[in-house]
Amino acid sequence: MGKIRLGVMGGTFDPVHFGHLVAANEAASAFGLDKVIFVPTGEPWQKQTITDSGHRFNMTKLAIAGNSHFDISRVDVDRPGPTYTVDTLRDIKAQHPEAELFFITGADSISQIGSWRDSEQIWPLAHLVGVTRPGHSLEVPKSPHGAVSLLEIPALAISSTDIRARVESGKPIDYLLPASVIDYIQKNNLFRIK
Numbered sequence: 001m002g003k004i005r006l007g008v009m010g011g012t013f014d015p016v017h018f019g020h021l022v023a024a025n026e027a028a029s030a031f032g033l034d035k036v037i038f039v040p041t042g043e044p045w046q047k048q049t050i051t052d053s054g055h056r057f058n059m060t061k062l063a064i065a066g067n068s069h070f071d072i073s074r075v076d077v078d079r080p081g082p083t084y085t086v087d088t089l090r091d092i093k094a095q096h097p098e099a100e101l102f103f104i105t106g107a108d109s110i111s112q113i114g115s116w117r118d119s120e121q122i123w124p125l126a127h128l129v130g131v132t133r134p135g136h137s138l139e140v141p142k143s144p145h146g147a148v149s150l151l152e153i154p155a156l157a158i159s160s161t162d163i164r165a166r167v168e169s170g171k172p173i174d175y176l177l178p179a180s181v182i183d184y185i186q187k188n189n190l191f192r193i194k
């Protein structure tokens with residue numbers, strides 16, 4: 001039997017939406033992944049105002065419920081200090097030493113990888129998959145040959161920023177994200193102007 005192929009889906013997920021779920025599913029199909037682990041970020045890196053990681057973790061957990069190919073990990077929310085992908089991948093690798101890792105995230109983020117902590121140590125840990133919105137051309141960062149793949153995901157026309165703006169201005173968010181997550185947002189009064 002070959003190695004287990006594990007997707008590691010990193011993101012803020014503020015909130016998680018169908019674009020993320022479709023992207024994880026498409027990456028799983030394109031790279032023959034056995035499982036995709038969603039890893040919501042802990043403390044924001046280079047970001048000011050984002051929702052508490054507990055809420056972002058809970059929403060992501062609700063969104064993946066019922067899909068046996070999706071899982072969720074607390075490694076980033078439980079690690080003190082800013083979230084660095086090199087730590088995410090080391091932690092997941094320690095828990096799954098036998099697995100081949102595929103780090104999946106927004107291609108915009110991956111294009112900045114040159115500025116990430118210990119980026120040269122990321123390459124041996126995982127293959128990188130940058131998922132991109134339609135019509136966005138992207139530069140593949142300076143990286144070892146074949147270390148980064150790009151995958152266009154039409155459903156990523158949905159964005160967390162747009163969802164937050166819609167909640168703030170009282171517009172509907174139905175059909176953009178799972179109903180369980182919409183309920184959670186309403187019950188916890190998230191994304192309203194305080």
Ligand code: NAP
Nearest residue numbers: 010011012041083084085105106108109116117159160161
């Ligand atoms: P972000 O700035 O919140 O998002 C950048 C863009 O990518 C947005 O358009 C976002 O859309 C999209 N995106 C983010 N995660 C995605 C995902 N999993 N699937 C599809 N699209 C996604 O980026 P971020 O969430 O902070 O960071 C993404 C990942 O990169 C995290 O795991 C983070 O830890 C890592 N990262 C590491 C470093 C470092 O090691 N120094 C620095 C930056 C980022 P939505 O808003 O709709 O999601």
